Amino acid sequence: MPIPRQVTEHPIGELAALPRRAAVPAGMKVFTCPGCHAVTESDSLSDKCQFCATPLVADAAAMERVVPEAVLPFGIGREQAREELRKWTKSRWFAPSSLKKVTEAETFRGSYLPHWTYDADTVTEYTGERGEHYWETETYTETVDGETVERTRQVQRTAWYPASGTVGRFFDDVLVPGSTSVPEQQLDKLTPWPLPEAVPYQEEYLAGFRTVRYDVEPEDGLESAKRRMAPVIRADCTSDIGGDEQRVHSMSTSYSDVTYKLLLLPVWFLTYLHAGKAWQVMVNARTGEVIGERPYSPLKIAVACLAAALVVAAVVLVVMMNKSHHH
Incomplete structure (x- = not known):
């Protein structure tokens, strides 16, 4: 065991x-198939024989x-x-x-x-x-009915x-x-x-x-x-x-x-x-x-867009009909 x-x-x-x-692996690995003895060139560590599909495995330590x-x-x-x-x-x-x-x-x-x-x-x-956040009170002016009014607001600052x-x-x-x-x-x-x-x-x-x-x-x-x-x-x-x-x-x-x-x-x-x-x-x-x-699929996307457009149109129509009933 x-x-x-x-x-x-x-x-x-x-x-x-x-x-x-070496930057380029020195040559391809040549496998000789144990099944049909065909020769397969590959740059992989393992592959299949291209003729009979027998598994081919290289010795990693040698490569x-x-x-x-x-x-x-x-x-x-x-x-x-x-x-x-x-x-x-x-x-x-x-x-x-x-x-x-x-x-x-x-x-x-x-x-x-x-x-x-x-x-x-x-x-x-x-x-x-x-x-660290802290709050400051800031004073500003606003015009209301032609009058200038002073107001305050809280503003967040960071120290x-x-x-x-x-x-x-x-x-x-x-x-x-x-x-x-x-x-x-x-x-x-x-x-x-x-x-x-x-x-x-x-x-x-x-x-x-x-x-x-x-x-x-x-x-x-x-x-x-x-x-x-x-x-x-x-x-x-x-x-x-x-x-x-x-x-x-x-x-x-x-x-x-x-x-x-x-x-x-x-x-x-x-x-x-x-x-x-x-x-x-x-x-x-x-x-x-x-x-x-x-x-x-361009067609499916077009259909989806059309369906979405129809839903929007239907909603708009309902809203407008409701409005005309109220008037």
């Missing part, structure tokens, strides 16, 4: 000892500077992914009806997408200002006081996409992922799926992670400042115990054709979340 391995977070300092990869540490296995099969997609297209009233037919026939492709996760202990020193302090926060599993093959905004929409369910990496999980290699180096991923931490730290600073309003002038953050790992996340991809254009949909293969582009 093999001893079950733990998912390990690696100290960021270890990266210095790893050789930098990559950083080997995957964890994998979130596929939890939703192809059929369930189709079902999620059907629900998604049904709930999109503005999509053309033919879209609902087109999704039935299309094929899904399961892919693992590389992501970096980062842990860090942060301490931030900040300077800023705290705003600003210098503020500074230190806040600390531990970040766990800040997620950064490791591949630029899918736009980051799209991938962010697939969140949240059930990251605690990730298991130690084993090649068997990759069999039958395409596994995309990372093209964002872990050092660059860390800079993205820090950008993702910044708004959270800024919010900590403003809540530390207190008062009614806050201004943050400077933040100086130190990071310690920074660790990273490479994690593979499961996504079903579907490309469907509609009106001569290819549209892409992604399904989170753990949560069933569907993200995609969809065509809008």
